[in-house]
Amino acid sequence: MMTSTGRPTKVSIVEVAPRDGLQNEQSQVPSVAKVRFIDMLSAAGCQMVEATSFVKLDIVPQLADADEVFPVIRKAPGAHYPVLVPTLRGLERALAVDAKEIALVTAASESFANANLHRTVADSLVDVRNLVSEARRARLWVRVYVSVAFVCPFEGRIIPDRVRSICEQLLQVGPDEICLADTVGAATPREVELLLDALLSLAPPEMWAMHFHDTRGTALANVMTSLAHGIHIFDSAAGGLGGCPFAGPGALGNLATEDLVYLLDGLGISHGIDLERLMDASRFISRAIGHPLPSRVFRAGGKPKTIRVTTR
C-alpha cells in the first residue's frame, strides 16, 4: 500500500540494539539484563528483534552468552528473533537453540571483507551460499547483510555497480531479504538514490532492508529517500545504542528506533511500536550499560507533551 505521497503506509522495523548495539559496548552487560531488555522491546511492540550473534566467543565477547540468552527470551506471538550467524559452527549453535531466523554477512569492499570477515568478497559469497543451503534444509528464514554498501572506512565511496554485482550473486543464492548497511554512517540521500536506482531493477522493494547508522546525522534523511523508493524495512536500535569501531571515538552509532518511530508517526506510517514503552526499554538498558543514550527523541522525552500519540 502506498499513500498519495508515494510512501508506504506501513513499515517493518528491525530492532538491532541487542546485537548491533550491545556488541559495541565497552562493558559486559549481564545476560539477565539482555534478556529483560529484549523482553521489554517485545512488550513495546517490536516484531523483529535481532537478538544476538553466534559469533566465535573470542571475537565478540559481549555476545558470548548467546547460547544462554536466546532460549530464555520470551518469544512474543507473531514476533521474530533473528540471530547473526557468521559461520557453519554459528549456524549449528543457532539451530541448537531453535532459532527460526538467521542473518548472514558479506561486504561490498575487499578491504572491509578482509578486516571484518577475514575473507575475500568472493569467498564470503561462497560462505553465504553454503550457509543459505544449510539454512534452507532447516527451513530457516534468511537475511544477508551487505556491509559498507555505501562507504568503506578503508576504500571510501563504493560505487553502486559494485553493490549491484554482489546483490545479483546473492539473489541467485535466494535469501529472503538483503540488508544494505551504511556501516560507517556516511551515506547521504544522493548515495541512497543512486544505489536503490541500481538495485530496484534486480528485485522489488520487499527484498531490501536499509541499515543506516546516524554517525553524521543523515539516517532519517536517508530513510525519507528510501521510503520514496518504496522501501519499507528499516533497521534501528533502541536509544541509538551502538557505534562502529571504525567511526572514531566520539562518533555515534545506529539510527535510534525512537527517532525513526517519531518520524514515521509524523508521516502517518504505521509500524506497531509504542514509543513510551520503547523508551522504557531504552531507560532500562541505559542504566545497565551505565551511560546515556544518544537518541534525540529519547533525550527530549518523546513527543512534545501537547501532541497526542495518534498511531495504534
Added chain:
Amino acid sequence: MMTSTGRPTKVSIVEVAPRDGLQNEQSQVPSVAKVRFIDMLSAAGCQMVEATSFVKLDIVPQLADADEVFPVIRKAPGAHYPVLVPTLRGLERALAVDAKEIALVTAASESFANANLHRTVADSLVDVRNLVSEARRARLWVRVYVSVAFVCPFEGRIIPDRVRSICEQLLQVGPDEICLADTVGAATPREVELLLDALLSLAPPEMWAMHFHDTRGTALANVMTSLAHGIHIFDSAAGGLGGCPFAGPGALGNLATEDLVYLLDGLGISHGIDLERLMDASRFISRAIGHPLPSRVFRAGGKPKTIRVTTR
C-alpha cells in the same frame, strides 16, 4: 537553478550560533570569545551570520554585550551580519552600531506570543509593521521570524492555515525574507510539506527560510523535504549549539551547521562553507562554553577520512 532531482543547486546557510546558540547557554561567554567565534565563522565561509540580539539587557543577559560586540566583529567582504531586533529601542541600538540587516520576531500561536513576546499575535504584527517601516527608512534588509510555525509547546500542532494567514499579513508589510521556525524541534517532513504547500502559493521559494531545531532528529529530513519544494535558505548553528528552554533538560537544539553542510555536500549542493574551518570555530566555542557540542558530524570528526571534500 535546479538539478535533475528538482533540488536547488545552491543553498544559502544562515549561521545562527552566535545569537540563537549562545543565548541559551548557562554560562556567560566573554565578549572577546564571541567576537573571535564570529570571525572564525566568517573565515569558514559563512556569508550570513546572525551576530547578536539587541534585546533588553535583563531578558537575555547572555547577549547584553551586543553594543560592544557588533562593532568589533570583522565584516568579511560580501558577508552579512543580521541582528535580532525585538523593539524600536533595539532598532535604535542596531542603527547606532551601523547594522545593515535585522531580524524581527512574531509567533504563530497566541500562547507562545504571550509567553515570549508579551503580546497578542495581532499586536506583535503591528510591532513588526512599525519596525519594518522604520527599517525601510534606514534602508535595512529585514527578515521576520515566525516562531512555532509547526508546533507550539503550549498549544500543540499549529495548522498551516493559521501560519498562512500570519504570513499573508507579513507579506503586506513587505519584509525581504520570512523565516519559518520549528522552535521546539517537533516538525516532521509531513508538516513541512503541508506548510510549504500552503505558503508557496503566497510567495516564491526565495521569500522563505527554514529554521529547524534538531530536538527530535528530524531536521535534515525536513531540509530534504524543503529542498524538494525549492527552498534554498536554511538556518543552522555551528556544532549544533543552542537549545530551546521549552524543549526539556536533556533536549538538543539547533540543526548543526556541520550536519547540514555534510548533507548538502553529499547532495552536490553548493553552500560556500569549509567544513574543516567550521569545525575549528565549533571547537573554539566548545572550549569557551566548557561543554561538548551535539553535532554528529562534528563528533565524528567530519567526513570519513577516505572521502575527499569535493566542494569549493
